[in-house]
Amino acid sequence: MTQLRLEGITKRFGSFVANDQISLEVKSGSIHAVLGENGAGKTTLMNMLCGLYQPDAGQIYLNQQPVQINSPSAAIAQGIGMIHQHFMLVPQLSVVENIILGTQFSLGLNLPQRAAELAAMAASYGLPIDPFAKVSDLPIGTQQRVEILKALHRQAKLLILDEPTAVLTPPEIATFFTVLRQLAAQQHTIIFISHKLDEVINLCDTVTVLRRGRVVASTTTAHTTPKTLAELMVGREINFQLEKPVQTNTTIALNVSQLHVRDDRNLPAVQGVSFQLRAGEILGVAGVDGNGQRELADAIAGLRAITNGTIAYQGKEITADTSNRRQLNLGYIPEDRQKMGLILPFSITRNLILKAFNRLPFCRHWLLQKLAINRHTDWAIQAFDIRATSGKLRVSQLSGGNQQKVVLARELSGKPGLIIAMQPTRGLDVGATEYVQQALLAERNRGTAILYISTELEEVLAMSDRIAVMYAGQFVEILDAARATRETIGLLMAGGQHN
Missing domain, CATH: 3.40.50.300 (P-loop containing nucleotide triphosphate hydrolases)
Known part of the structure; x- marks a missing residue:
């Protein structure tokens, strides 16, 4: 089943066309990569899904239904959550406080009860965490887990991840990919934005490549290579070989x-x-x-x-x-x-x-x-x-x-x-x-x-x-x-x- 479908999405800023007739489909429970050079239109497109911009033309469909996403709160109500490269967490607060921040308006928070609910939810997703841990004391990989739990707590079914591995160690990346595959297996849909082509090939099911605001290719990762994706992104052949003569200088x-x-x-x-x-x-x-x-x-x-x-x-x-x-x-x-x-x-x-x-x-x-x-x-x-x-x-x-x-x-x-x-x-x-x-x-x-x-x-x-x-x-x-x-x-x- 298709979770997200874009038809002819166009966005202009004055005379500049950031997105030009973009159409793509993302299947429910899949991990779908969006690639492109700087300025290719990826961020503008994601900002429209998150309600920060509205398209000048075209239509967004969620679960085959046309939707209008006029604000970030409307995006959250539609089950869309974005996890930014730079985490949106308050370091001085605990995990549970960060996750319920902005969602609980009653005077009696009852933190122990909310913490127990959070722990149960985290365990159900295979993301165990101490709800009372202070965020500033957590390693980067665990802070990212908090961001994911925050989106899931808001009932997000479509997660948009912007350069999510930029601040992780290789072991943390491996753990993170395991988490994403578990989420996809539970019918969460993931849009993965990255410049790391090997990660895209290893993690994602499908990939859409943007160049100068247009879709130039949509394919499965099983039928492409990092070299092909790179050349689609830039429109020319890329030299991945770095020539380094042997260093002999002793000065x-x-x-x-x-x-x-x-x-x-x-x-x-x-x-x-x-x-x-x-x-x-x-x-x-x-x-x-x-x-x-x-x-x-x-x-x-x-x-x-x-x-x-x-x-x-x-x-x-x-x-x-x-x-x-x-x-x-x-x-x-x-x-x-x-x-x-x-x-x-x-x-x-x-x-x-x-x-x-x-x-x-x-x-x-x-x-x-x-x-x-x-x-x-x-x-x-x-x-x-x-x-x-x-x-x-x-x-x-x-x-x-x-x-x-x-x-x-x-x-x-x-x-x-x-x-x-x-x-x-x-x-x-x-x-x-x-x-x-x-x-x-x-x-x-x-x-x-x-x-x-x-x-x-x-x-x-x-x-x-x-x-x-x-x-x-x-x-x-x-x-x-x-x-x-x-x-x-x-x-x-x-x-x-x-x-």
């Missing part, structure tokens, strides 16, 4: 010893990290978000104070000199391009010279040299394949992939000796991911030392020469990437011991 570019760093709450985040990084080498850092990776990257880049330890770059200690460290030939790709990497209201041109606007050739005698700046912009747009008609365009008007290319153009154009790449492909589709990875590999082959920090284990394995696994603010082990296995790294990421 130490970066030497970090017993580094200690605190986070924004003044709590220990990096605790005694030591490593050496050679010129022309990529040291990957694997780990679940929140284990000190961001504080480590910020400290090396000179953006965060160090409480103890030393940092030496190209043989010179730079620990205390954070202001001058930013003037060194370092490239830093932050994890959040919109908050830290770019000034969104600024043009492409202005963002490209943010780090060098007061130096030659862009500035002479305290005057900006417009000709040199414009030449640099034209070169960057062409060299880094930034899809923009003009450098005058605001970066807020670019897709996520093109915003990341602006960051790359700025950070790599000075031919840095060290690059700190923090989640460089986060939120990017397969085509933009390929571009970013090839750009960084070209820098490695040029002799640049690269610290590559990512929660995407497959990327770390593919890109790195060595892999450091970070857990609870420490490097628990540094492995040769050629001999490291997914299982070993996944175990270490979760705090296990490697025998």
Whole structure:
């Protein structure tokens, strides 16, 4: 039986057509993937199912009946629940309090009774959990379980999952997929949005591919491959092979010893990290978000104070000199391009010279040299394949992939000796991911030392020469990437011991 059917769904924003005559069917009790590049229209389509937008044309059918979803509350009433990539939980509250939040309006909550009801419901779905546990004390995988239970408590039969594995360890992903298959077996229908094509093939029954707001393919996963799906998404052939010549350089570019760093709450985040990084080498850092990776990257880049330890770059200690460290030939790709990497209201041109606007050739005698700046912009747009008609365009008007290319153009154009790449492909589709990875590999082959920090284990394995696994603010082990296995790294990421 078909649970969801879309017929000719169209959504416009001014003259821009985000969804163009989209039609698809999702069977009851199935796991259906929706794929597409950044800007392909996936989010707009899901927002219409969740009641945040209304279609300009077309019809949504649930259980063969036409429906109007005019608000998020209307979506919940229709049995539609969305589980976002960034969880919508209150960390200070317990599990049961989070789940009933916004649903219970009587003065007498009777939490013990509600907790018992929740425990029974959770057990019936194979999702056992302590109802009185504080959410902030739960691991990420268990917090995601709370989000699923919250949707099920609201009687959701159609679950929309947006990049649900982005913050999970490999063991947590395996457990999560078991849960999703159990839900599907109980006739819950799941729409799975992801950029991880191997996960789509392994988990989902069917897949719909969007490109430029249109459906370009709908098929079963049994009759396709990750390579075929990638090429459908971007409309061209994708090169999945990353060429990495053997690293032979022995020059130490970066030497970090017993580094200690605190986070924004003044709590220990990096605790005694030591490593050496050679010129022309990529040291990957694997780990679940929140284990000190961001504080480590910020400290090396000179953006965060160090409480103890030393940092030496190209043989010179730079620990205390954070202001001058930013003037060194370092490239830093932050994890959040919109908050830290770019000034969104600024043009492409202005963002490209943010780090060098007061130096030659862009500035002479305290005057900006417009000709040199414009030449640099034209070169960057062409060299880094930034899809923009003009450098005058605001970066807020670019897709996520093109915003990341602006960051790359700025950070790599000075031919840095060290690059700190923090989640460089986060939120990017397969085509933009390929571009970013090839750009960084070209820098490695040029002799640049690269610290590559990512929660995407497959990327770390593919890109790195060595892999450091970070857990609870420490490097628990540094492995040769050629001999490291997914299982070993996944175990270490979760705090296990490697025998």
